[in-house]
Amino acid sequence: MSSSLTSNELEANPAPDPQAPITRKGFLISLKNSGTPMPIPEQNLYGRCRPVAEFEKLNRVGEGSYGIVYRARDTRNNEVVALKKVRMDQEKDGLPVSGLREIMILKQLKHENIVRLREVVVGKSLDSIFLVMDFCEQDLASVLDNMAQPFTESEVKCITLQVLRALKYIHDRYIIHRDLKVSNLLMTDDGCIKLADFGLARMYSNPPKPMTPQMVTLWYRAPELLLGCKTHTTAVDMWSFGCILGELLLGKPMLPGSSEIAQLDMIIDLLGAPSESIWPGFSELPAVQNFTLSQQPYNNLKTKFSAIAQAGRNLLNILFIYNPNTRATAEECLNSKYFIDPPQACDPRMMPTFPQHRNNTAPQQAQTSADIPISDLLNVFIKRQRMD
Ligand SMILES: Nc1ncnc2c1ncn2[C@@H]1O[C@H](COP(=O)(O)OP(=O)(O)OP(=O)(O)O)[C@@H](O)[C@H]1O
Numbered sequence: 001m002s003s004s005l006t007s008n009e010l011e012a013n014p015a016p017d018p019q020a021p022i023t024r025k026g027f028l029i030s031l032k033n034s035g036t037p038m039p040i041p042e043q044n045l046y047g048r049c050r051p052v053a054e055f056e057k058l059n060r061v062g063e064g065s066y067g068i069v070y071r072a073r074d075t076r077n078n079e080v081v082a083l084k085k086v087r088m089d090q091e092k093d094g095l096p097v098s099g100l101r102e103i104m105i106l107k108q109l110k111h112e113n114i115v116r117l118r119e120v121v122v123g124k125s126l127d128s129i130f131l132v133m134d135f136c137e138q139d140l141a142s143v144l145d146n147m148a149q150p151f152t153e154s155e156v157k158c159i160t161l162q163v164l165r166a167l168k169y170i171h172d173r174y175i176i177h178r179d180l181k182v183s184n185l186l187m188t189d190d191g192c193i194k195l196a197d198f199g200l201a202r203m204y205s206n207p208p209k210p211m212t213p214q215m216v217t218l219w220y221r222a223p224e225l226l227l228g229c230k231t232h233t234t235a236v237d238m239w240s241f242g243c244i245l246g247e248l249l250l251g252k253p254m255l256p257g258s259s260e261i262a263q264l265d266m267i268i269d270l271l272g273a274p275s276e277s278i279w280p281g282f283s284e285l286p287a288v289q290n291f292t293l294s295q296q297p298y299n300n301l302k303t304k305f306s307a308i309a310q311a312g313r314n315l316l317n318i319l320f321i322y323n324p325n326t327r328a329t330a331e332e333c334l335n336s337k338y339f340i341d342p343p344q345a346c347d348p349r350m351m352p353t354f355p356q357h358r359n360n361t362a363p364q365q366a367q368t369s370a371d372i373p374i375s376d377l378l379n380v381f382i383k384r385q386r387m388d
Helices: 007-011 027-034 097-106 140-146 153-172 235-250 260-271 310-319 330-334 374-387
Strands: 055-063 067-074 080-086 117-122 129-134 185-187 193-195
Touching: 055 080, 080 097, 097 117, 097 129, 140 185, 153 185, 153 193, 153 235, 153 330, 235 310, 235 330, 310 330
Parallel strands: none
Antiparallel strands: 055 067, 067 080, 080 129, 117 129, 185 193
């Protein structure tokens, strides 16, 4: 991904509803009004950052494209937290853009099925920042990789209902996650699912504005993205959600393509070929000419999910709709008969617990740092980018 934080981007995609709970204030508005970084009117907009030295790193639990995540102990209150070090070396201009986006978005979200950002802490230089989040004992990818038997259907319903609640919450606030996959679904020992990793998330507007299509991990990527559509909607998350539901029901990834064309072929093998009649505008999509799509005419969802009750297959059918404008929304899924029919979703507290496979690495030394306001940090990054 080539990404840089520009004032245009900060201004882009305003929430269409001025009453929406998400507001843009502080430094964002300063940039918009002046075109250059301005002093931040509210001192310490995001509060003062504590030094990361106040956290004892216990072990590394994960590493993604944009950061390393540690289990750590907050020495002030002894609580165990997740500490995500924002990776700096991936950005060509040295800016932790995905980290900053993640901070800006997570700060505004408060929902029991979304990982809570407690605070931002800093290392010894401004080039080292960490997100402090509630610690979740598991992520669904490592659970699925290590479990002896697949989830029962009532466990699948328990997990997916929680994911849908998180999706409804963010979609109602004009936020698209854009990287929904099992490794970004965390689970606590109380069976609570938390949507994590908002590094690729974006605000969207109506009508949608152009965005980079190469988002979303391939296996969970919607056909409109694979075909180069530049206007994304919440429907991209709903496709990914369908892939996750399918993966939980099958006990293995549903569409594990190894390239974009292989991914499209897998989708077509499962659902039949898209056409202008079922997806108006399909033939105009930028990448349609680049691929020779197979003409397989049948929808094979029923065969692939023959062990699942009709209501489950109906839910999958409305998620795997090619046309993003008619694909099911999170709210429609929450009202699906699938969640009413037996077996009903189990209580999260009845979910099985799993060994913590991610806790096997050695402790790390904490760094020292200064006590710096996060607003200063953000200004430094923005200024640096303007100089490039
Ligand atoms: N709050 C948390 N509690 C426990 N583990 C976490 C937490 N946040 C992240 N992790 C672990 O760290 C991994 C990577 O985190 P995350 O997805 O946020 O990083 P990323 O660099 O953005 O990853 P990606 O490459 O998927 O975009 C997760 O899959 C999970 O295993």
